[in-house]
Amino acid sequence: MDLGISGKTAFIAGASSGLGRAIAKELLLEGSHVAICSRREDRIQEAATWLQQQTGCPASNILALVCDVTDENAIKNAFEQTVTRFGALHMLVTNAGGPPTGQIDDLDASTWRSAIELNLMSTINLARLAIPHLRKSAHDLARILMITSLAAKQPVPSLYLSNVSRAGVQGFAKSLSEQLGAENITVNTILPGYTKTDRLSHLSESINEQTGRSIEDIEAGWAANSALKRIGTEEEFASAAAFLLSKKASFITGVALVVDGGAVKSLL
Numbered sequence: 001m002d003l004g005i006s007g008k009t010a011f012i013a014g015a016s017s018g019l020g021r022a023i024a025k026e027l028l029l030e031g032s033h034v035a036i037c038s039r040r041e042d043r044i045q046e047a048a049t050w051l052q053q054q055t056g057c058p059a060s061n062i063l064a065l066v067c068d069v070t071d072e073n074a075i076k077n078a079f080e081q082t083v084t085r086f087g088a089l090h091m092l093v094t095n096a097g098g099p100p101t102g103q104i105d106d107l108d109a110s111t112w113r114s115a116i117e118l119n120l121m122s123t124i125n126l127a128r129l130a131i132p133h134l135r136k137s138a139h140d141l142a143r144i145l146m147i148t149s150l151a152a153k154q155p156v157p158s159l160y161l162s163n164v165s166r167a168g169v170q171g172f173a174k175s176l177s178e179q180l181g182a183e184n185i186t187v188n189t190i191l192p193g194y195t196k197t198d199r200l201s202h203l204s205e206s207i208n209e210q211t212g213r214s215i216e217d218i219e220a221g222w223a224a225n226s227a228l229k230r231i232g233t234e235e236e237f238a239s240a241a242a243f244l245l246s247k248k249a250s251f252i253t254g255v256a257l258v259v260d261g262g263a264v265k266s267l268l
């Protein structure tokens with residue numbers, strides 16, 4: 001299936017590893033131009049080299065940017081560099097690292113604020129500042145895709161910070177989809193379940209330190225809870241994301257797509 005995104009431009013936040021980088025790879029394979037960002041210069045440059053090797057695309061199709069998504073001015077600057085380089089912005093993927101684990105007695109107010117900044121405010125600011133650029137592309141292709149978590153549908157006991165900030169993103173996305181629909185800009189969220197990335201390794205290490213359970217046992221538990229009885233791959237996640245970003249998803253907006261191998265147990 002031709003996704004209709006060859007020659008279109010995507011900005012993907014939090015893309016030096018994991019799910020963001022996997023989406024960049026999938027879009028490059030479809031012929032898109034991608035601007036990727038993360039906080040660390042060495043890591044984002046390494047990702048750009050890796051993406052070029054993996055996809056065989058010209059180096060000029062990738063723009064690697066240092067941008068902390070909790071910094072509004074850095075986001076503004078990153079979008080300006082993107083449209084200067086590629087001429088337009090058609091697809092925005094909001095993303096960042098996950099917040100720490102912890103339950104109510106473990107988390108002070110400043111930890112709560114940092115998590116809200118990292119996962120909720122960054123999403124709002126990325127979307128807010130991308131919209132003027134996306135409006136210029138809306139006659140052709142304009143998509144916003146927000147990466148949240150299965151925790152937005154089914155809270156995870158040790159992940160209070162994620163459970164709360166992701167639910168906020170879902171409310172924001174639905175509100176925005178209602179407003180931007182008339183302008184032909186779609187807004188969707190994608191909710192990963194347990195997917196093998198650096199973040200998942202850190203999560204299992206953190207649970208291992210807190211509980212003494214082995215990493216293998218923790219990961220086997222996650223797998224057992226899903227209908228497909230396994231953890232997902234980055235590629236499986238990225239395929240679903242690329243579809244929602246594509247021209248083929250033109251009548252889909254305001255949707256929360258869970259990509260979790262059947263881990264969430266609700267009917268809808």
Ligand SMILES: NC(=O)c1ccc[n+]([C@@H]2O[C@H](COP(=O)([O-])OP(=O)(O)OC[C@H]3O[C@@H](n4cnc5c(N)ncnc54)[C@H](OP(=O)(O)O)[C@@H]3O)[C@@H](O)[C@H]2O)c1
Binds near residue numbers: 044095191192196200
């Ligand atoms: N993998 C899973 O199973 C899973 C499940 C549910 C939800 N999620 C959520 O999905 C998101 C992506 O997960 P992942 O597994 O891909 O994580 P990951 O492998 O740790 O990647 C996170 C990426 O975000 C970047 N980043 C972190 N903080 C940033 C910031 N303030 N500004 C810009 N970039 C930032 C990191 O690079 P730098 O360190 O260089 O900035 C890295 O490129 C996370 O929010 C995670 O909690 C993941």
